[in-house]
Amino acid sequence: MIVSKLFKFSILLSILSLFTVPLTANAATELTVFAAASTTESMNMIAEAYKKSTPDVKILFNFDSSGTLKTQIENGAYCDVYISAGQKQMNQLDIKADPKINTKKLDFLAEGTRFNLVSNKVVLIVPKGHNPKGIKDFKDAVTDKVGIISLGNLDVPVGLYSKEIYESLDLWDKLKSMNKISYASTVKVVLSQVAEGAADCGLVFRTDAATSKAVDVVAEAPQGSHRPIAYPAAIMKETKNMEAAAAFVKFLKGPECEKIFNSIGFSVIGK
Template sequence: ELDITADPAVNKGGLNFVREGTRFNIVSNQVVLIVPKGQNKRGIADFRDVTTDKVALVALGNSDVPVGQYSEEIYRNLGLWDQLKEMNRITYCSNVKEVLSQVAAGAVDCGIVYGTDAASAADKVDVVAQAPKGSHRPIVYPAGVMRATQKPVEAIAFAKYLQSPECVAIFERHGFSKPGE
């Protein structure tokens, strides 16, 4: 009844399967820098610290996964991507869960994941920084009522519920933010 996706490019403009005027962003996510829980001995506190002697190894997603693309975008916008690559301190991971696992295990000094992933592993990692504002494209999760739905009134009601303060509070407990935050 409702199409919800993690990729705004999917169904952009409706592609004829989402009802016109029903597309909206439910929540947004953040990109964060994490360290192993209680083990930030080097004082890592900022994305820029990855290019200092505070960091020997950083875990990033591969360039073919979204978290890796956001990581590269952040460091390019900070003017540090080429320097970081030349320093040979990046451990590339196949997905965000692998980045999280490497950091939680203490195999690297820090890593870059989504805020929601960090929230789900708060007992294993500490968030030390959010990506600087404007350093990457917004991460939003859009939804839209399906054209083929047999229950458009109910689908629209559910879509409105997803935007309610009650539902937003649930999303926020799991590390999401309101769209645009």
């Protein structure tokens, strides 16, 4: 009788285990990472690498312009880690930043987590194999070689850098007055406009050009023509997964991610 009861109890435990195992397997931690559009390819590769070493953490990305991501965070969107393509957008969320930039006194960054992840360069691109007028210099934008030039909006990091470049060449006001600029909401839209031939040329980050087979790079921005390009990253103060977020940020700083960033065309800051 006792043996029979034990046998029935063991069967009951076995049945219950069928239901409890999937629950354990599905209890993965989810990290929401807001990342600048220009990091799309590298961050997707990094997520795949991280999955192999840390399978119990799932990375959920939100890719968009740094300005749009900043606004979403400010308006209450949940985010564990924010990676911007420009300092301005991160500064606007950082209580320690210049109050002339963080005019709303926003305080979204977890103490001591902000750092500069990678750097980039701005390049001039044309459609792949189609450059009949021989565009080869940033100054060509104000000549008859260019009918339409695609630039990022001025609330997008690549747009701000583009403006600085043409200001340094003393050509910004002239370029604006010529009605040649097609403004784009993200650097990926600039890339698409040029790749599809909707624009004769455009300014993008070197890493974006490197991931496209539909454009050619004809020039790099002149040395000193814009502020240094650094991508700041930080953990958000309101994260519900501080330990997991910190572990992911540590991984971002590691040698495996350095190889991935370098393969796309980024330079790891401090290396």
